[in-house]
Amino acid sequence: MKNTNRIGLDIDKSRELATLLNDLLANYSTFYQNTRGYHWNIRGNKFFELHIKFEELYNDLFVKIDDVAERILTLGHVPQHKYTAYLDNSVIPESNEVSDGNKAIEEILAAFKTLLTKQRHILDFAGDINDEGTNAQMSDYIREQEKLVWMYSAYMDKA
Numbered sequence: 001m002k003n004t005n006r007i008g009l010d011i012d013k014s015r016e017l018a019t020l021l022n023d024l025l026a027n028y029s030t031f032y033q034n035t036r037g038y039h040w041n042i043r044g045n046k047f048f049e050l051h052i053k054f055e056e057l058y059n060d061l062f063v064k065i066d067d068v069a070e071r072i073l074t075l076g077h078v079p080q081h082k083y084t085a086y087l088d089n090s091v092i093p094e095s096n097e098v099s100d101g102n103k104a105i106e107e108i109l110a111a112f113k114t115l116l117t118k119q120r121h122i123l124d125f126a127g128d129i130n131d132e133g134t135n136a137q138m139s140d141y142i143r144e145q146e147k148l149v150w151m152y153s154a155y156m157d158k159a
Contacts, residue, residue: 005076013129018077020122021134025068025079026089027118031111032061034095038104041097050101057108057148064141071134091118105152112149116142 005014039054069079080086087094092111098104119138126134 007074007076007133009075009129009131011076014075014131015077017122017125017129017131017134018072018075020118020125021068021072021075022077022080023089024115024118024122025065025072026086027092027111027114028061028065028068029083029086030090030092030094031115032058032065034092034098034107034111035061037095038098038108041099042101042104043099044101046101050104054104060144067137071137074133075131102156105156109149109152109156112145112152116145116149119145 003011005011009017035054035058039051039058042050042054069081072079080089091114095107098107119142123135123138123142126132126138
């Protein structure tokens with residue numbers, strides 16, 4: 001049992017998983033800040049509905065950021081917290097000021113695609129090391145975000 005952490009997972013595999021989760025945290029944090037920018041800067045005839053939807057989205061992202069960081073701590077590691085590291089590691093690019101709703105939604109859909117890909121990889125890895133806690137978390141996120149992709153795509157009238 002010397003090579004397992006406090007929750008009974010392999011120490012080396014937990015470290016590798018924490019690295020993957022820190023990468024996810026960086027992408028979530030960049031997406032969160034982008035979404036706040038969409039919320040603040042949206043203009044046009046869809047202002048009222050998109051302003052509300054973007055607020056709902058950034059509130060959800062805020063909770064997920066905290067959950068991912070707490071999962072890293074549960075695994076016995078330290079969550080990254082510096083925005084410079086987030087920007088260095090995030091595949092999701094920092095958005096310029098976006099006031100056009102359609103452009104914002106296109107960026108949101110691209111961010112979800114990135115997150116879904118990363119979360120599926122984490123889901124597989126967590127399953128391989130019998131980490132049901134991370135596995136369940138990623139499974140829940142994937143299910144929720146796939147539905148959001150469908151909804152935002154329907155709003156944009158895209159398949």
